[in-house]
Amino acid sequence: MQQYFVNEYIENKDYSLNANDSFHILKVMRKKVNDKIYIAFKGGERYVCNIKKIDNNTVIVFPELEVNISTELPLETTIAIPPLKGTKIEFLIQKSTELGVNNIILFNSERNVAKLKNEKIDNKISRWEKIAKEAAEQSKRGIIPKIIVLKDINELISYCDNYDYKVIAYENEAQNKGNDNLKNLFKKNLNNISLLAVFGSEGGLSENEVAKFTDAGYTKVGLGKRILRAETAPIFFLSCVIYFSEIL
Amino acid sequence: MQQYFVNEYIENKDYSLNANDSFHILKVMRKKVNDKIYIAFKGGERYVCNIKKIDNNTVIVFPELEVNISTELPLETTIAIPPLKGTKIEFLIQKSTELGVNNIILFNSERNVAKLKNEKIDNKISRWEKIAKEAAEQSKRGIIPKIIVLKDINELISYCDNYDYKVIAYENEAQNKGNDNLKNLFKKNLNNISLLAVFGSEGGLSENEVAKFTDAGYTKVGLGKRILRAETAPIFFLSCVIYFSEIL
Numbered sequence: 001m002q003q004y005f006v007n008e009y010i011e012n013k014d015y016s017l018n019a020n021d022s023f024h025i026l027k028v029m030r031k032k033v034n035d036k037i038y039i040a041f042k043g044g045e046r047y048v049c050n051i052k053k054i055d056n057n058t059v060i061v062f063p064e065l066e067v068n069i070s071t072e073l074p075l076e077t078t079i080a081i082p083p084l085k086g087t088k089i090e091f092l093i094q095k096s097t098e099l100g101v102n103n104i105i106l107f108n109s110e111r112n113v114a115k116l117k118n119e120k121i122d123n124k125i126s127r128w129e130k131i132a133k134e135a136a137e138q139s140k141r142g143i144i145p146k147i148i149v150l151k152d153i154n155e156l157i158s159y160c161d162n163y164d165y166k167v168i169a170y171e172n173e174a175q176n177k178g179n180d181n182l183k184n185l186f187k188k189n190l191n192n193i194s195l196l197a198v199f200g201s202e203g204g205l206s207e208n209e210v211a212k213f214t215d216a217g218y219t220k221v222g223l224g225k226r227i228l229r230a231e232t233a234p235i236f237f238l239s240c241v242i243y244f245s246e247i248l
Numbered sequence: 249m250q251q252y253f254v255n256e257y258i259e260n261k262d263y264s265l266n267a268n269d270s271f272h273i274l275k276v277m278r279k280k281v282n283d284k285i286y287i288a289f290k291g292g293e294r295y296v297c298n299i300k301k302i303d304n305n306t307v308i309v310f311p312e313l314e315v316n317i318s319t320e321l322p323l324e325t326t327i328a329i330p331p332l333k334g335t336k337i338e339f340l341i342q343k344s345t346e347l348g349v350n351n352i353i354l355f356n357s358e359r360n361v362a363k364l365k366n367e368k369i370d371n372k373i374s375r376w377e378k379i380a381k382e383a384a385e386q387s388k389r390g391i392i393p394k395i396i397v398l399k400d401i402n403e404l405i406s407y408c409d410n411y412d413y414k415v416i417a418y419e420n421e422a423q424n425k426g427n428d429n430l431k432n433l434f435k436k437n438l439n440n441i442s443l444l445a446v447f448g449s450e451g452g453l454s455e456n457e458v459a460k461f462t463d464a465g466y467t468k469v470g471l472g473k474r475i476l477r478a479e480t481a482p483i484f485f486l487s488c489v490i491y492f493s494e495i496l
Contacts, residue, residue: 095483098477099474099480100472100474138477139475179494186491224348224490224495225318225319226319226347226348226388226389227386227387229346232347235483236487236490239487243472246427246472246473247427247430247472
């Protein structure tokens with residue numbers, strides 16, 4: 001059953017969906033009156049809703065049954081990464097949303113070729129937010145991850161000062177150092193904590209940037225023996241977070 | 249340093265690279281005489297090689313230093329999945345290669361829209377093998393994963409009869425059953441075993457198909473509370489395999 005996000009929840013009332021969602025329900029999913037859909041309301045409540053009426057291409061639903069099973073991870077997980085080239089960043093937003101991320105921070109580093117610029121950034125953010133919303137609907141998340149754009153590493157470090165655990169992914173092909181740090185992270189109780197993981201772009205982070213993060217208290221973690229692409233490393237990390245917070 | 253795969257290894261001899269690899273080294277990576285590249289030879293040996301000569305657009309290298317650190321997982325991991333629509337299957341081949349998979353089996357199921365057909369299948373396999381080779385080079389794998397095409401589930405079950413562990417990914421949104429089976433799998437010693445994981449296409453596997461696998465001794469495993477897309481589920485699974493076989 002497909003899920004949609006809507007803003008308010010008014011108890012025991014019919015709810016009219018917006019034009020975009022109505023179009024998707026009627027034309028893409030081909031739903032009819034008395035078919036069911038999931039709706040996640042802004043406060044995090046999720047309901048099985050009955051399609052009560054279709055009024056001039058607007059879908060009107062009635063929330064029938066609250067769904068009490070949370071699909072959210074028991075911690076707040078944030079990934080921070082410079083924007084990647086082409087569609088890679090869109091791919092990463094989609095996949096990390098499926099994998100339960102709460103916040104995706106984009107920042108400029110020394111080596112990322114695709115820079116965040118002030119002009120057109122609002123358009124880009126809207127597009128990224130749309131990708132996150134659609135992926136959250138598809139994977140039946142309770143929330144839509146936030147997309148946050150920060151100027152540079154200094155702003156990132158200051159913005160994330162209050163996180164409980166802060167790690168930086170560090171590839172060291174030859175020696176695979178940092179794996180113990182990853183193990184130690186996942187030995188901790190991850191319930192109700194906030195966790196930030198920073199990744200480099202295609203060209204990686206510079207030694208100078210890595211030093212800035214470690215000086216600010218970030219722990220370097222290794223991600224196995226192979227060289228993962230920039231967009232694959234966060235997916236690997238989030239998969240481990242799911243395992244250790246939800247399955248183990 | 250970029251890596252290339254070549255077929256034979258002749259000890260202490262100069263080695264001429266083929267036209268494709270020479271083109272990539274000279275035109276894409278812009279390497280010159282006395283620059284270094286990695287070469288993985290068919291037997292699994294990996295060397296740092298010196299570019300000794302460039303002869304009429306052919307790169308001639310001399311293997312200087314054997315690299316003894318394996319980038320292969322300590323087990324043989326196989327994923328089996330029906331072909332996915334559009335570029336999703338290519339994406340999955342690339343990502344699962346980065347994540348250390350050994351074999352990728354494609355098979356027809358009841359619900360996969362993108363069917364494997366006899367005509368043009370050789371072209372498709374060549375394309376998929378090229379994607380696997382390039383991803384293996386980029387992630388510095390010791391081997392290139394094999395792409396295996398099987399007709400249907402019966403052929404898959406019989407082909408994989410000898411695997412040590414066989415699991416089937418099973419999404420049960422409401423109750424998240426199967427997580428204990430995943431935990432039990434990762435409690436095992438994964439060294440030197442063979443592991444097969446079967447996934448459905450966009451439409452999932454039918455109940456009838458799931459029953460066929462369980463009758464054949466496959467264990468159902470859950471992959472967390474969210475609904476993962478068909479191409480994301482194997483990536484999540486392989487990430488966990490890396491963690492439990494290589495990092496833990």
